[in-house]
Amino acid sequence: MVTKPLHLDVHEQIECAQTLASRFYTDPAILEIEKSRIFRRTWQLVGTLSQACGEVNGGKRTISDPESFFTADVADEPIIVVRDKQGELRAFSNVCRHRAGPIALGSGCKNVLRCQYHGWTYTLDGRLIGTPDVEDVEFFDRSTMGMVPFRCETWEKFIFVNFDLKAEPLAAYLGQIPQQARGFQFDGLQFAERRDYVIDCNWKVYVDNYLEGYHIPIAHPGLMKEIDYAQYRTDTFRFYSQQFAPIRAMNESDRASFPRKDAHNLRVVFPRSHLEKKSGAHQALGGVQR
Numbered sequence: 001m002v003t004k005p006l007h008l009d010v011h012e013q014i015e016c017a018q019t020l021a022s023r024f025y026t027d028p029a030i031l032e033i034e035k036s037r038i039f040r041r042t043w044q045l046v047g048t049l050s051q052a053c054g055e056v057n058g059g060k061r062t063i064s065d066p067e068s069f070f071t072a073d074v075a076d077e078p079i080i081v082v083r084d085k086q087g088e089l090r091a092f093s094n095v096c097r098h099r100a101g102p103i104a105l106g107s108g109c110k111n112v113l114r115c116q117y118h119g120w121t122y123t124l125d126g127r128l129i130g131t132p133d134v135e136d137v138e139f140f141d142r143s144t145m146g147m148v149p150f151r152c153e154t155w156e157k158f159i160f161v162n163f164d165l166k167a168e169p170l171a172a173y174l175g176q177i178p179q180q181a182r183g184f185q186f187d188g189l190q191f192a193e194r195r196d197y198v199i200d201c202n203w204k205v206y207v208d209n210y211l212e213g214y215h216i217p218i219a220h221p222g223l224m225k226e227i228d229y230a231q232y233r234t235d236t237f238r239f240y241s242q243q244f245a246p247i248r249a250m251n252e253s254d255r256a257s258f259p260r261k262d263a264h265n266l267r268v269v270f271p272r273s274h275l276e277k278k279s280g281a282h283q284a285l286g287g288v289q290r
């Protein structure tokens with residue numbers, strides 16, 4: 001397929017900006033470029049520290065416990081997040097260095113990871129230590145064939161991974177968010193449930209629509225009653241945007257139904273991690289990947 005050169009007709013002044021050309025939403029070649037230049041170079045939310053990792057002797061384990069792991073997909077790349085014996089959280093490619101078999105499936109508690117195809121074995125810090133029946137192979141050096149590492153950092157209970165080893169730290173992406181969220185009691189936060197929605201659209205269509213409050217008066221009459229729409233505000237920062245609207249002064253019956261709300265407040269960390277506060281709690285949502 002021949003792809004025309006990428007030309008982004010973006011005007012710095014929003015008043016003069018136009019919607020991107022349609023091919024940015026439909027051309028599979030552009031999606032591939034986005035995967036390599038955007039999704040694989042930015043911090044992606046992959047789970048929380050309460051991510052379930054099976055049971056040991058009847059006790060439930062999570063990724064906060066030593067010698068645990070879970071798997072995930074980021075921009076079509078399979079990854080493994082592990083907690084090693086010393087308590088360090090790490091992320092690796094879940095593609096075996098031998099013939100690309102899956103090194104781990106699902107989640108669990110293990111002190112080594114054994115590839116599901118021919119049984120090459122890796123330690124949780126990524127070293128290759130077992131290669132069954134591989135002997136006398138000239139130039140084969142196990143020490144150069146460990147699992148491929150990615151960056152892995154956390155903010156509160158949220159685990160982020162970045163494929164780009166030279167990327168700026170997660171803190172640079174989050175900017176003022178940790179400071180603004182200091183009042184929230186993350187310690188008491190419990191993982192409630194995971195819901196996956198498959199939306200048949202390009203990822204930017206989803207994010208574009210999620211980012212605008214323009215549809216609230218018509219599409220969300222319940223929310224419209226709740227917020228002071230005239231004061232709805234979108235602030236943009238280097239790596240995230242923040243949308244905020246105060247809750248309307250409430251009458252007594254409203255007060256009974258919304259006892260703990262003080263603002264409609266959401267943040268989108270580029271390109272696809274959403275953090276939304278509802279009823280005094282935070283919800284972290286991973287957006288669409290394609």
Ligand code: FES
Nearest residue numbers: 096099101115118
């Ligand atoms: S592909 Fe992993 S051991 Fe062969």
Ligand SMILES: [Fe+2]
Nearest residue numbers: 210215219220
């Ligand atoms: Fe909406």
